[in-house]
Amino acid sequence: MVDPFSSRPSPKLIFGNGVIKELPGEIVQLGVKSLLLVTDPGLVKAGHVEKTCALLKEAGIGVHVYENVSENPTESDAEDCCNFAKTKSFDGFVALGGGSSIDTAKACNFLLTNGGRMSDYHGYGKAKNPLLPFMAIPTTAGTGSECQSYALVSRDGSHEKMACGDPKALARLAILDPEITNTQPRPIAVQTGIDALAHALESAVSSKRTELSSMYSEAAFRHILRAIDDIVDCNPQGDDRGHMLLGAALSGLAIENSMLGAAHASANPLTARYGVIHGRAVAKMLPHVMRFNEGVEGAARIYERYSAILKEFGISSMSLIDWVTHLTGRMQEIDITADDSEIRELASEAKAQWTGDFNPRPVEESDYVELYRAAFALPKPA
Ligand SMILES: [Fe+2]
Structure with missing residues (x-):
């Protein structure tokens, strides 16, 4: 017997080498005349921004470029983008970049159309006014943010990751062009690839999983499996980039329909406190959470x-x-040592993470203490 479920919508997905050429036609169909392109300095340097702007201008679409996206965007970062946006005239957003660019564009869309600060949108469905049409072109295969209606933004000061969601924030279109991910630095491909794998595995067992999200999780896992060994070896071959990009997007759809779990809940405080890169923090915690x-x-x-x-x-x-233990063990070790009192603080921060509420086994603060002790190989105090 299949349990009842209600699905969340997906953006239109266009997948394939070179499909970025289809962007202008899609924008015209959406009725958008002029765009704010949100990106980071690395993509400007790699030449992707110039090429994309040329493509748009050729089709008569106006484009303004905001290129100051920072990693793990904060409330202030979103406001910086919004202050820039307020000085320009445009009627749609396109994000070109990794999860940070996609999240910054989504966050700017909230602020520009609905005002306030990002903390006002922490949770789901808090935007009253319509948002502008938004399109995403991921240049890394990892977050799956292009398929989610949440902007992940860190709170100023505490760096707590806030999931700010609204059905109106979902991209209308995601262009999945593996050729664009070719310039992704290899160490970043490893971190984002492991993150995508963690998304497939956490969403697969989430307490909110449905028949549909389970299909997305398993399809994502199968695509990621075809490539992950080469990716972790920093030696991508043939179709690896395509499998990873599609796997990451399908994982994103799985998350949209089922949420994540305790590996992300316990990884986020490692990023907030010690600045550990998200994929590495998730890799550190995932095997222990799976054993739990x-x-x-x-x-x-x-x-x-x-x-x-x-x-x-x-x-x-x-x-x-x-x-998974073996695979994540091949990644560079996280260079932090946490003592017992820090582990207790981390556990309290992990317990406050909303995403942990969807772990298939309920996780208490004391369980997070044990998970961190296991991850940092600390003995139990006598
Ligand atoms: Fe993640």
């Missing part, structure tokens, strides 16, 4: 099915959890 979740029958059954997929692909005869 194995105690729940529903999750254990899904892990078993995914272990069978590993065998089917001829990737490993290890169990899924052992394989």
Whole structure:
């Protein structure tokens, strides 16, 4: 028997090498005449911004460029983009970049059309006015933000990650062009790739999972599996970029419909406190959270099915959890040491993360203490 569910919409997805050429036609169809393109200095340097602007101008579409996106955007970063936006005239947004560019564009869209600060939108469905049409062109394969109606923005000061969601914030269109991800620096591809894998695995067992989100999670896992070994080796081959980009987007759709879990809830404080890159923080916590979740029958059954997929692909005869432990162990170690009192503070911050509420096994603050102790190989105090 299938449990009842209600699905969230998806952006129109256009996938394939070179499909960025379809952007102007799609924009015209949406009735947008002039855009604010939100991006970061790295993409300006890589030449992607110039090429995209030329494509748009050729089609008679006006474009203003905001190129100051910072990693892990804060409330102030969103306001900086909005202050720039207020000086320009445009009727649609396009984000060209990784999760930070996509989140900054979404956040700017909230502020420009509805006012206030990003903390006013923490949660879901708090924007009263319509938002401008928004399109996303991810240049990294990881966050899946192009398929989600949430902007992840850090609170000024505490750096707490706030998920600010609204159905109106969802992209109308996501252009998934693997060729654009070719300039992604390889270490970034490793971090974002592991993040995408974590999205597939956490959404697969989330307490909010549905028949549909489970399909997205498994399809994402299968695409990511085809490429992740090469990506972690910093040696992408053939279709690896395409599999990762599609896998990341499908994981994003899974999250949109099922949310995440305790690996993200415990990773976010490591980023907020120590500045650990998101993918590395998630990689550090994921195997321990999976072992914790194995105690729940529903999750254990899904892990078993995914272990069978590993065998089917001829990737490993290890169990899924052992394989994830092995894979994440190949990443560069996080250079922080947390003592017992810091671990207690981290655990309290993790418990406050909304995303942990969807973990298949309820996680108490004391469980987060144990998860961090396991991750940092700290012995239990006598
Ligand atoms: Fe993530």
